[in-house]
Amino acid sequence: MSRVELINVSKNYGPLRVLNDVSLSIETGEVIAIIGRSGSGKSTLLRCLNGLEPIQSGEILIDGVKVNDPDTDLRKLRQNVGIVFQSFNLFPHLSVSDNITLAPRLVLKQSPDQARKIASDVLARVGLADKIDAMPQQLSGGQQQRVAIARSLAMNPQLMLFDEVTSALDPELTGEVLRVLEGVARDGMTMILVTHEMGFARHFATRIVFMHEGKVWEQGAVADTLSNPQTAELKSFLDAVLN
């Protein structure tokens, strides 16, 4: 059974069709880089995967559980699917520690001590062990994003979604976040990244998915797809982003 399975998924915003008959299958341990122009539907696709956005037709299965089914317990599903956003979305009124331990305590019913232990573990993974008692606004953008990744990791998800996680950061802060992503990828996490970081995609993704006009326009192994695009659209996209 695939970790993630999309079958003929379509989604509209009013009259606008943002996902058009998307089918995609992702296995455990894969690192998928979704690339494409803005408006191609890549962020929407990600947000449909954990049920933040409803779809109009088709099926999305995560570990065999149907996301777009009213009987599915989305809360349970989301415990296994972490998502990291472009704008971090840390809780500004809570310390780094509370940001990370909130869901483990409330959702996984961990004791405060247990949750804090996990918080310090995940913070160590993102290189911020010394910031456990800081407030979000005391951190740089790059550090905030690393805390957001740690917050997701603390739930021990089976799949992680990254929605342009470096797009809001200055170039010098992008590197520190990418290094954290590399670490997560090396640990064998199944990851789906919407990204503009072609360098990162080239080195750490196992597969490239190029989206265009709401469709999976072209996909394949990284080296092949990037060096030998089959469609004119991917070729012109790559020419634009690589030069």
Next chain:
Amino acid sequence: MIREFGTGDIVYLVFAARWTLALTALAFTGGAMVGLVLAVMRISSFAPLRVAASIYIQIVQGTPLLVWLFLFYFGLSIAGLPVNAWTAAAFAYSIYGGAFLGEIWRGALIAVAPTQWEAGASLGLSYIQQMRHIIMPQAVRIATPPTIGFLVQLIKNTSLAATIGFVELTREGQLTSASTYKPFAVYITVACIYFLICFPLTQWSRRLEERFNVAR
């Protein structure tokens, strides 16, 4: 018989202010309970709840508080349901305060970025957990200055309860003025007492507002 306006009268006025404070506490507590329910209804994803709360708020904000006081105090007794002044005041002020606090708090709730809800939902938190641990704490900070502002309005509006028999600060002033025939001195004293209650609150509200603006 006309007597002098002396220290004794001032002490009486200060004592009458305790009814003003008691009415304020009652009105604010009742209003807060109604307001909280209305605010949550107003941001509900279930349209009938939103519409019902909105209609309620429109009606109450479009009618005078005095009419609500009369309606509960005189109206209900004529309808065969005699209520005492406290009960009538409790209902009228809760209805009135709820409509205003509901709108203030709704504004504060929607001022918290929608991405905060998303972040909570994505971690598997329930609606109530998101509300309780993520949205409310942030909304309280936003809502505190305007809520205190409304509290000040409420303190002053408790004087309307004099019309249904409460001898609170304003009514005590009227009585004192009638027996001393010193309206100017009496009402200046009354005004000073209101001011001394309200001024610290407005200052506090201003300080919180500044701190909130710095914090963002």
